[in-house]
Amino acid sequence: MTSPATRSRENTRARLLDAAAQVFAEVGLDGASVEAVCDRAGFTRGAFYSNFESKDELFLMLAGSVAEQRVNAVRDRVDEIAADGGLAEDCDPIELVQQIMDAGSDDRLNVMLMSEIRIRALRDPQFGAAYLTQEREMVSSIAKIVSDIVDASTLELRIPAEAAARMLMIIWEGMTVRGAMAGRDAAQLRHSGSEELGRLVQLLLV
Secondary structure, three states, X not given: OOOHHHHHHHHHHHHHHXXXXXXXXXXXXXXXXXXXXXXXXXXXXXXXXXXOOOHHHHHHHHHHHHHHHXXXXXXHHHHXXXXXXXXXXXXXXXXXXXXXXXXXXXXXXXXXXXXXXXXXXXXXXXXXXXXXXXXXXXXXXXXXXXXXXXXXXXXXXXXXXXXXXXXXXXXXXXXXXXXXXXXOOHHHHHHHHHHHHHHHHHHHEO
């Protein structure tokens, strides 16, 4: 059973993360100071540093939260499709990808956040190492989803699931960044990404 102190700490962290997302949307990563995040969340700097060692840790956790939400949405969508018989022997892999990616939650703000996080990771080796660790965890989660789809269908991969997952993630991120640059909205971002993923899936399947 979760203790009141644990629930309070989780609530504080959640409010700080939400405030960080709001401040980031207004001023970007560099402009989102600890003070601005604390003011938005209604906490002191002491409350911040009792939950996070630095602004870098806060935004790395925020990026991880965005990635986790994306993976969970995809996993839930795959479960729905499987329950409806969408992974049957005659399923169209291209259509399947489009159905799955429709569940995504990507928008311009998330794309901007992840892009700035990667720039920060390029500039700071320590931060970059932490980002890559987080990314490997995401790839493993995607690989599990890919494996589950293959196991529940007659589809067969040419390469290991983890390699396929990494390729899918790279293509998806590249297309959403370019879609955001072109001014596309959330629905259009998902559609453009799913089209390219569909083409990649054709190459990955036997």
